[in-house]
Amino acid sequence: MTSPADPPNDAGASGPGLKLLAVTACPTGIAHTYMAAEKLAQAAESLGHSMKVETQGSIGAENVLSDNDVSQADGVIIAADKDVDRSRFIGKRVLVVAVADGIHRPERLIEQVRNAPVYQGDGHEAERGAAPAASGGGKGRSVTYKALMNGVSYMIPFVVVGGLLIAVSLALGGDTTSKGIVIPDDSFWKTVNDIGSIGFELMIPALSGYIAYAIADRPALVPGMVGGWIAAHGELYDSEAGAGFIGAIVTGFLAGYLVLWIKRVKVPKFVQPIMPIIVIPIVATSALGLFFIYVLGEPISWVFERLTDWLGGLTGTSAALLGIILGLMIAFDMGGPVNKTAFLFGAGLVSKNPEVMGACAAAIPVPPLGQGLATLLRRRMFDDQERETGLAALFMGFFGITEGAIPFAAARPARVIPANMLGGAVAGAIAGVASVEDNVPHGGPIVAVLGAVGGVPMFFVAVVVGTAVTALVTIALMSVGGVGRGADADAGAGGVAEAAVAGEAASSAPSPAGAPVLAGV
Template sequence: MKLLAVTSCPNGIAHTYMAAQKLTKTADEGDFDIEIKVETQGSIGVENELTPEEIRQADGIILAVDKAVEMDRFHGKKVLQCAVADAIRKPEALFQRFVDGNVPVYEAKVEKDTPLKSNDADEEKKEKGQNPFYRSLMNGVSFMIPFVVVGGLLIALSLGIGGEPTAKGMVVPEDSMWHSILMVGQAAFTFMVPILAGYIAVSIADRPGLAPGMIGGYIAATGSFYGSEAGAGFIGGIVAGFLAGYIAKWIKSIRVPQMIQPIMPILVIPLVTTLIVAFLFIFVLGAPIASLMQGLTGFLEGMQGSSKVLLALILGAMIAFDMGGPINKVAFLFGAAMIGEGQTFIMGALAVSICIPPLGMGLASLLAKRKYVEAEREAGKAALAMGLVGITEGAIPFAAGDPLRVIPSIMVGSMTGAVIAMLSGVTDHVPHGGPIVAVVQAVDNIPMFFVAILVGTLVTATMVNLLKKPVQDG
């Protein structure tokens, strides 16, 4: 049997390539007599791209993706859609569905502007294998992240190198070269919400949703449109993206005369959708959402003591629980979005908790080798390297083999590190974690940043080794 696969996660870093490796390895082991080629759509673009001839000859396609991917090319083929984590944790079950013939044939109904009947829509939702809301949100996040990273790094570098301490904090003199770099960083941040909204809409309605989504996102982020001093922030961007996407998708489903069809996707759909989304935000949604964002920002600014500890505990637990999965991504999105609101202490706590699971499990495998099989000891070395660059997924091999001992241990470690970081004023200007963010000058209070990582790592390693038994004892 010849199968093809596409793997893609929102960040395009770890899950994308781990899923590809797992699918290839499982096929090579020979239990299913399957030949597979995997296309990865990671942060550096498409690699090992599937050719039209390979698609034509394939017996089926596995789409292990957490964001929107091009589907037209798979029309008429057996397509199994699932979360990227499924390809990492249970590739055998995915292969078995092809062996059993339990895979639906993909029909590109929506892309051909054919209205969906209600039962067709139900079937499409059923075949997604994943919450379409999450998929669309993560598509927007994946395109937003580079803008936040670039903007955050430029701002951090300009303040760290060219800034001067004043009564109002670090200020970059206007006649300095670093002031220009600061302005470039701030410009990058202005794209954050429009890009988020635009690519949420693209995930739902394809290209006709891009312009309405981005314009709606810009309106959401610009309070002057609806008489507010502050914009509606990332929450407004998410609302604008989904509004634009579903309105555009609805207009696409309307039957129109054949002579009008060519201008529908480039003129009618974007224009009508933009006007509707703009009207809703300017006159209905903008001001209430902006007030909500102002309240959230004020609440976060006023957090002290026990409230900060509680927030850190929640964020640390979410980051570690599914190691890059949906719960992790919700916490990560919150931290990344709040960078744009000036609340960088949230990302500071997340930056610590992100790297503790792989570092903790890597250290644990070194300290108590007899409690880990050879494959786990090798995975521990890789986990240490992944932890240094902030890839939480390095702990997945350990959690997959012993979830009841590993997951609580990494959660407690991440929660501990997050609390220390939160209480000691650690901040992070970019949406990433691990020691690497300190190397690029994105972190404030670097000594306590490393203290938090060290303590959290030791807590995880100690706890998991106390819970585990030597391999020979089961």
């Protein structure tokens, strides 16, 4: 690529126009990607410049920039809230901003790109500081936010496909037994369930892998995915419950920044060609995997063994208190170690004390039902893909698949997780006080429909009230920080999106036998 010629000072409507390029992309790749492209193209035309815009939407890249386009360009604007490959823009002035800036400040961006830093590649990225309009203000915060959103956007299809296939197979082929809702091994629906289980098993590695990919590009994908797989499989570090989606976020960022660090190591020239495809993936994957198994894994296992013992000491005390605690745990990480600890505790007492499982069963569907209800009550707060995911979450919640809420929690943890926990606590408390019984190790309205619940009216009261609390608290917390997904990748991602997108930006793994653990599942 050639270095850009400095454009004349009077370039614009009254002088020679610039040849500009732009790339727009948002995490879901639906509305905001194309809105930003339209606004930038209109602003360039009104200022007397030519502009070609590549959109990286949900159906893939469109209007792709050619090598000839890049070689002739005076500047490039990347308005995106997900990872965009910049290697083709080496030697060009590159301005990197949030997708919302492309929608709301296109004229200002066109002025700023004239003085943007030249992108050098090899980690020397165009300075985000050149664009004060970009949210978060700092490069580090922007990278964190975009990495998290990149992981979430790739995870959503796995959650939806896996969850819906499991739910359909349970509805049409499941039988209620003392072991829960079981699908006969020789049935067609067992095959459908197995396919759905594979989707669920892959969603945690996908989240981790694409967080790492957004930080350090392709060399980080393998360590990120392997790290996510390890986080999801507690048996690798002697834990009954894996680390869930929270563990996947941790491994994703660890893998990404570890690879960035390895990239900075000076190596002989003859080694450089094999660094990204052999050396970096092997070193990073081995280091991260061993660190998680031998350093993080043992403390995780110890903590949750002690937590199980503590829960055992609470039986026989206040039913409301135990219901609140179990509801909080079930809703906290939606299939992660805290959720699984509460579920396994309740499942272990099904034959002796079914009231404990009753509290768990009422809390299990609250996160997906609550988040799905929130997308129906305040549709404008959510983008198109989130609304679609919300409908899928409602369906999964009915069948006791708590992971249906994970995409919402991963995108804005500081708002969604507290709302989920409050709703779960309310549901658990009501079920506990009413002595609701669940005679199978499963949760959600489906267990009541199939006759496994004692005290059905109060069970549904608990679920409905908990769901309403989660939905209303979610809406209230989102309203406090600004409407829309982009207003919150929040504190859970390092507080990185206070204004990033102004209106957008936005498991448990199956059991070793392949059957999904659908309780907190």
